[in-house]
Amino acid sequence: MMKKPDKPVLVTRSSLPPLEEYVEMLKPIWDSAWLTNMGAYHEKFKEQLKRYLKVGSLELFVNGHMALELAIQAMELQGEVITTPFTFASTTHAIVRNGLTPVFCDINEKDYTMDVDLIEGLITEKTCAIVPVHVYGNLCDVERIQEIGDRHHLKVIYDAAHTFGEELDGEGVGAWGDASMFSFHATKVFHSIEGGAVAFKEKALERRLYQLKNFGIMDSETVEYVGANGKMNEFQAAMGLCNLRHVEEEIGKRRELAMRYRQRLEGIEGIRLCRENPRVKYNYAYMPVVFDGYKAERDEIFQALKEKNIYTRKYFYPCVNSYECYRERFRAEDTPVADRISKQVLTLPLYADLPVEIVDFVCDTILEAGE
Numbered sequence: 001m002m003k004k005p006d007k008p009v010l011v012t013r014s015s016l017p018p019l020e021e022y023v024e025m026l027k028p029i030w031d032s033a034w035l036t037n038m039g040a041y042h043e044k045f046k047e048q049l050k051r052y053l054k055v056g057s058l059e060l061f062v063n064g065h066m067a068l069e070l071a072i073q074a075m076e077l078q079g080e081v082i083t084t085p086f087t088f089a090s091t092t093h094a095i096v097r098n099g100l101t102p103v104f105c106d107i108n109e110k111d112y113t114m115d116v117d118l119i120e121g122l123i124t125e126k127t128c129a130i131v132p133v134h135v136y137g138n139l140c141d142v143e144r145i146q147e148i149g150d151r152h153h154l155k156v157i158y159d160a161a162h163t164f165g166e167e168l169d170g171e172g173v174g175a176w177g178d179a180s181m182f183s184f185h186a187t188k189v190f191h192s193i194e195g196g197a198v199a200f201k202e203k204a205l206e207r208r209l210y211q212l213k214n215f216g217i218m219d220s221e222t223v224e225y226v227g228a229n230g231k232m233n234e235f236q237a238a239m240g241l242c243n244l245r246h247v248e249e250e251i252g253k254r255r256e257l258a259m260r261y262r263q264r265l266e267g268i269e270g271i272r273l274c275r276e277n278p279r280v281k282y283n284y285a286y287m288p289v290v291f292d293g294y295k296a297e298r299d300e301i302f303q304a305l306k307e308k309n310i311y312t313r314k315y316f317y318p319c320v321n322s323y324e325c326y327r328e329r330f331r332a333e334d335t336p337v338a339d340r341i342s343k344q345v346l347t348l349p350l351y352a353d354l355p356v357e358i359v360d361f362v363c364d365t366i367l368e369a370g371e
């Protein structure tokens with residue numbers, strides 16, 4: 001086994017373009033002195049993203065959370081929203097901050113996305129939308145969700161923060177549902193430092209989303225909505241444009257490392273990995289591993305790795321329905337699978353420039369802890 005790395009290895013590391021490439025992009029910003037408010041890079045980035053994500057309509061935002069919150073606001077909803085507790089805080093907060101009531105649907109054991117068999121049982125006369133999450137880059141059962149949404153006249157808004165560039169049968173994931181939010185946060189597969197986007201279907205949303213991210217302003221004398229400030233600035237867009245040039249290569253490197261993890265950990269008793277769907281083109285955003293009946297518990301593995309300078313994350317623990325701020329309103333026991341998986345899962349380090357020796361070292365440490 002290789003010796004413990006000198007520097008801490010974190011679960012992710014932001015990818016950066018060569019510095020000269022970014023510096024080169026800054027000159028036009030200085031020339032025009034146009035720093036934000038839908039400048040030239042903003043427009044260029046939007047067009048390139050539409051092509052890359054294979055979506056018809058897209059609006060950019062300052063971050064993924066604002067994108068999701070304003071996408072939900074743009075739908076002008078009232079009542080209950082069916083969603084998953086096995087996600088990042090942002091998903092639920094975006095619902096609650098819109099004055100809507102989240103109703104938590106449990107997840108399935110297979111890929112940890114919403115258990116579609118449970119959705120209809122949660123629908124009431126107050127239900128207005130479904131907000132599923134393509135967690136870890138695992139696609140939800142988009143076909144069944146569409147069917148359910150159509151049958152009950154519900155909006156479907158995906159939290160697609162983890163599925164940048166993923167495709168189902170060659171089609172961009174953002175083509176599913178009424179809208180999908182992508183996050184370009186520094187820790188994600190693809191980033192614009194901070195940033196986000198909403199891909200959407202209905203043409204009327206274009207104008208509304210644009211206004212909502214700019215205080216609801218329609219023209220210099222008319223403010224039509226109670227909007228927010230959700231605009232992406234030129235420095236973010238420039239970073240996005242640079243990173244977009246390299247993203248395929250980055251995903252290729254992630255894929256190699258993910259395959260290595262798989263090779264080393266697949267088929268070991270008590271260790272569960274997500275199975276790949278051959279219809280999906282993945283981005284290898286995360287490497288989640290579930291310890292279920294393994295000789296060591298998740299927390300012991302977390303600790304053993306930490307002692308060796310490897311910092312994994314307990315994504316997503318705790319579940320949203322047991323957060324301090326939601327504890328009075330919800331119970332984790334109502335979503336038992338999500339509750340259990342959240343206590344068994346660990347996401348292992350995965351980023352483009354992670355040395356394969358570290359992957360082996362992580363696997364060796366996990367296997368050793370189980371001896």
Ligand SMILES: *Cc1c(COP(=O)(O)O)cnc(C)c1O
Nearest residue numbers: 063064065088090161183184185
């Ligand atoms: C990162 C993330 C978000 C929020 O994105 P930001 O760009 O950080 O605001 C929302 N949902 C999920 C599942 C995420 O992982």
